[in-house]
Amino acid sequence: MTGEDKQTVKSHKNGGPGPASQGPSIWMQLAMAFVVFLVLSIGYSLVREHVFSETESVPLSQIAGDINAGIISTVTVEGDSVTAVYADKTEKKSRKESESSFTETLANYQVSQEKIGAVKIEIKDEGGPRFWFLTLAPLLIPVFLLFGIIWYLSRQMRGAGMQAFTFGRSMARLVNPEDEVQKVTFKDVAGAKEAKEELAEIVDFLKNPKKFIQIGARIPKGVLLMGAPGTGKTLLARAVAGEAGVPFFSISGSEFVEMFVGVGASRVRDLFLTAKKAAPSIIFVDEIDAVGRVRGTGVGGGNDEREQTLNQILVEMDGFEPNEKVIVMAASNRPDVLDPALLRPGRFDRRVTIDLPDRKDREEILKVHARKKPLGPDVNLAVIAERTPGFSGADLANLMNEGAILAARENRKELTQYDLIRSIEKVMLGPERRSHVLNKKEKEITAYHEAGHALVASVLPHADPVHKISIISRGRAAGYTLKLPLEDRRMQSRKEFLDDIAVSLGGYVAEKMVFGDITTGPSNDLQVLSALARDMVARYGMSEALGPIAFDAAMGKALFGQGIDGTEQSEEVATQIDAEVKRIIDDAHKKAGNVLKKHRKVLDAIAKQLVEVETIEREDFEKILIVHGIVPKKKEDIEHTPIA
Numbered sequence: 350m351t352g353e354d355k356q357t358v359k360s361h362k363n364g365g366p367g368p369a370s371q372g373p374s375i376w377m378q379l380a381m382a383f384v385v386f387l388v389l390s391i392g393y394s395l396v397r398e399h400v401f402s403e404t405e406s407v408p409l410s411q412i413a414g415d416i417n418a419g420i421i422s423t424v425t426v427e428g429d430s431v432t433a434v435y436a437d438k439t440e441k442k443s444r445k446e447s448e449s450s451f452t453e454t455l456a457n458y459q460v461s462q463e464k465i466g467a468v469k470i471e472i473k474d475e476g477g478p479r480f481w482f483l484t485l486a487p488l489l490i491p492v493f494l495l496f497g498i499i500w501y502l503s504r505q506m507r508g509a510g511m512q513a514f515t516f517g518r519s520m521a522r523l524v525n526p527e528d529e530v531q532k533v534t535f536k537d538v539a540g541a542k543e544a545k546e547e548l549a550e551i552v553d554f555l556k557n558p559k560k561f562i563q564i565g566a567r568i569p570k571g572v573l574l575m576g577a578p579g580t581g582k583t584l585l586a587r588a589v590a591g592e593a594g595v596p597f598f599s600i601s602g603s604e605f606v607e608m609f610v611g612v613g614a615s616r617v618r619d620l621f622l623t624a625k626k627a628a629p630s631i632i633f634v635d636e637i638d639a640v641g642r643v644r645g646t647g648v649g650g651g652n653d654e655r656e657q658t659l660n661q662i663l664v665e666m667d668g669f670e671p672n673e674k675v676i677v678m679a680a681s682n683r684p685d686v687l688d689p690a691l692l693r694p695g696r697f698d699r700r701v702t703i704d705l706p707d708r709k710d711r712e713e714i715l716k717v718h719a720r721k722k723p724l725g726p727d728v729n730l731a732v733i734a735e736r737t738p739g740f741s742g743a744d745l746a747n748l749m750n751e752g753a754i755l756a757a758r759e760n761r762k763e764l765t766q767y768d769l770i771r772s773i774e775k776v777m778l779g780p781e782r783r784s785h786v787l788n789k790k791e792k793e794i795t796a797y798h799e800a801g802h803a804l805v806a807s808v809l810p811h812a813d814p815v816h817k818i819s820i821i822s823r824g825r826a827a828g829y830t831l832k833l834p835l836e837d838r839r840m841q842s843r844k845e846f847l848d849d850i851a852v853s854l855g856g857y858v859a860e861k862m863v864f865g866d867i868t869t870g871p872s873n874d875l876q877v878l879s880a881l882a883r884d885m886v887a888r889y890g891m892s893e894a895l896g897p898i899a900f901d902a903a904m905g906k907a908l909f910g911q912g913i914d915g916t917e918q919s920e921e922v923a924t925q926i927d928a929e930v931k932r933i934i935d936d937a938h939k940k941a942g943n944v945l946k947k948h949r950k951v952l953d954a955i956a957k958q959l960v961e962v963e964t965i966e967r968e969d970f971e972k973i974l975i976v977h978g979i980v981p982k983k984k985e986d987i988e989h990t991p992i993a
Contacts, residue, residue, distance in 0.1 A: 409443045413458035416468055426451045427473040522599050533587040539717045539742075540710030541581065544701050548572070548589050551676055555593035555629045558674055569699040570666055571677040573637075573692070575684045576703030579743030582680035585703065586633045589678070596630040598623065602639030605658045613640065613658030621665040621675075629674035637679040641687045659688060666696045705741055707837045708734050714742050718749040725763040733769050736816065738837055740776075748772050774817075778829055782822035792960060794860060795820045795828045798870050800955035801859025801945060802830040802852055807974055807981070808944045811848040814982040818955070819964040827870060835982065843891045846881060850937040851944075853878040858941045859952060882933045883926070892929045900926065951977040 412433050415421045423434040431443045431451065445454050451472075455465055535545050554561055554568040561568055574582040583599075590597035598620065605613040624630045640658045666677060679697065681687065691697050706714060712734035719730065737745065751772035756764045775781075787795060799818050806812040813832040820828040832852075857871040890897035900918050918926070945952055954973055958965060965973075971981040 407441045407443055409445055409454065410458060412441065412443050413455050413460050416455065417458075417460050417464050419464065419467065421468055423469045423471065424451070425471045425473060523596060532591045533584060534591045535588050537591075537717070538581060538584055538588050539713035540706045541585065541703055544574075544585060544703050545588075547699070547701050548585060549592075551589055552592045555595055555631075555674060555676065558629070568676075570695060571679065571697035571699070573684065573687075573697040573700045574678065574680045574703060575700055576680075576682060577705055577741060578682050579741030580703045580705060581742045582703055583633070583635055584742075585701075586631070586678045586680065589676075590631045590633075593629070593631075596624075596627045597633060598627075598630060599633045599635065602634055602636045602641065605640050613655070614661035617658060617661040617665060624675050630676075632675065632677045634677070634679040636681065637691075638681045638683045638686050641679075641681070641691050643686065643688050644690075659691075663690055663696065705739060706745075708738075711737055711740060711745060714745045715749065718746050722749060722753055723763045725765040727766045728764060728769065729766060732766070733773070736770070736773055736833060738834055744776055748776050751775050774823065774829075774831070777831075778823040778826060780823065787820070787822075787827065791827070792820060793956070794864060794868060795870065796956040796959035797859045797863050797952070798856035799828045799830050800952050800959060801855035801857075801941070803855075803955060803970065804859075804948055804952050805855035805941050805944050806830070806832055806852045807970075807979060808948065809848040809851060809940070811842070811844045812852050814967075815970055816967045817965070818959060818970060820959050821963055826873075843885070843889075846885050846889075846891065847933070847937060847940075850878045850881055850934065851940045853881075854934075854938050854941045855945070858938065858945055862942070862945055863952075878934065878937070879930070882930045882937075885933065886926050886929045892933075894929050894932075895922075895925060948977065948979070951979065 409431065412421070412424075412431060415433065415435070416424070420436055421433050422436050425432040425434075426445075429444050429446075431445055433441050433443070435441070445451060449457075451470065452465060456462075535549075538545065551568070551572060558568075574585060576582055587597060587599075600620065605616050620632060624632050640655055640662070642655075642659075644656045644659060677697075684692075684700070692700075712730050715730040715733055719728075733748070737748065740748070748769065749772075752764050752768040755768045755771060756762075799820060803815045803818050806815050813834045815830060816833050817831040818828075819831075823829060853874045854871075856874055857867060860867050860870065885891040886895060887900040890899055900922065951973065954977065955965070955970070958969075958973065974981050
């Protein structure tokens with residue numbers, strides 16, 4: 350389940366604050382201020398030097414001598430500054446004593462009154478913009494700069510202080526119902542028919558609360574969305590808000606808890622208060638298990654702050670009145686670790702399970718993600734849906750994106766079926782490692798290993814059919830055998846488990862049979878089959894010796910739920926479990942060995958072709974089986990089934 354380009358929750362312009370950006374340190378700021386001061390000082394010096402260097406400066410005695418010689422036409426006196434204009438229009442400056450007038454000074458230099466009278470003398474008052482700038486700038490510029498630095502630093506400190514008081518503010522992001530870009534409805538959610546039907550009641554309550562209140566009905570206060578990662582829990586919550594046309598407050602469970610005591614509880618109070626003011630509204634807490642785990646264990650990093658936050662959530666949900674139009678929605682892929690107080694009626698009293706999509710749903714999801722992608726005429730999304738059992742909505746979105754990347758990398762304008770087929774394997778197993786070249790011996794060993802898997806899977810009746818075999822490295826695997834079920838299934842039988850274990854041992858047995866030795870290649874196969882055999886005995890009650898007893902029924906709660914209470918069975922029972930696991934694996938080993946011995950020629954033929962071509966598709970693989978008298982397993986031919 351997914352929506353086109355809307356799967357990521359974006360912050361609205363009216364939403365909560367984002368993470369605060371860290372500015373430069375105080376020492377860096379002081380250094381920057383000093384540099385600015387230095388640049389201004391140098392600039393002022395250069396300007397002042399330029400101003401004073403415009404006119405030549407000479408001694409006053411020279412000015413007096415030139416007046417006496419009759420070569421000066423005009424003299425301007427401004428304070429202590431004397432400017433003489435000569436007959437040739439040149440100017441010279443000088444300075445006089447401030448205690449005496451200019452005429453008295455000239456008389457002291459033996460200049461006659463006749464000569465003084467021949468010169469036009471202008472007396473100006475000291476002042477003007479230029480004078481005051483040159484006089485006051487050396488004093489005022491440093492003062493203003495100093496006050497500017499002090500104001501900036503105080504503002505920064507005040508902001509930091511105010512930020513300390515905003516720790517208790519909610520970090521929730523608001524998706525406004527009027528924002529058409531971010532709006533999501535049920536039409537944007539493919540699949541999950543049952544989940545949408547249950548959530549439609551929530552939408553109806555938010556739109557028409559009166560009909561519920563009049564009849565005395567109480568709408569659920571909380572809705573818990575449960576499902577595997579990537580199944581569309583957050584998208585469904587946003588779709589509920591979009592359908593109802595109400596504000597959507599989104600926050601992650603980890604955003605409540607900080608290093609300071611009481612911050613989480615304060616943020617919870619602020620979030621619920623904000624939502625009540627905006628009612629009708631929806632509060633959505635993603636990954637609520639971050640704060641909602643069982644209290645009182647002290648295991649796994651549990652602390653009082655997390656428990657205080659959880660307690661505040663419980664109190665706030667209890668504080669809702671029946672007519673308060675605020676719905677709390679939460680998502681978790683670990684509902685088994687949640688505190689029982691969260692799940693009781695009156696809190697999260699409605700639980701909606703979102704399963705992995707089936708084949709039809711996968712096809713619809715692929716169509717959603719293919720809306721804005723140019724598809725070639727050979728693209729058949731039904732085939733892609735068939736080849737992707739167990740894929741979530743997020744996996745399918747990634748698949749379509751990887752296909753588009755592959756097409757763009759090869760400078761093509763359309764996606765082809767081959768692009769999507771390749772992207773399936775890339776999502777499942779990782780990218781091809783063609784640079785990881787195997788030597789001749791390793792290539793042969795890998796070919797027989799994968800041929801062993803494929804042959805055992807094709808012969809055993811309860812194993813899934815093979816769709817592709819390859820000895821090209823992908824991810825951490827030197828080769829792989831792609832098996833797909835005939836149809837989607839919700840349950841798996843004991844016979845299917847036993848055949849799957851035998852198939853996992855096919856590569857191990859083939860290596861030992863052909864080469865008389867084993868490599869590290871089957872290591873992952875052994876881990877998988879060992880875990881599967883143990884689950885059969887200890888969890889599913891599929892052991893004839895021990896009977897229908899689930900010894901590990903509470904597995905997973907030891908750390909995150911009920912605390913560590915020690916083992917759930919005695920040493921004698923544990924020994925019996927180990928013995929039964931070994932027996933199951935030994936039987937599967939014999940079964941795989943018998944298949945490979947009986948069909949040794951087929952094993953050699955498959956391995957030989959793998960060495961030559963490196964990859965065998967389903968059609969070519971089935972031809973090899975038919976030639977050697979093995980009937981391929983029938984499957985639904987959906988390639989030509991019309992899409993409804």
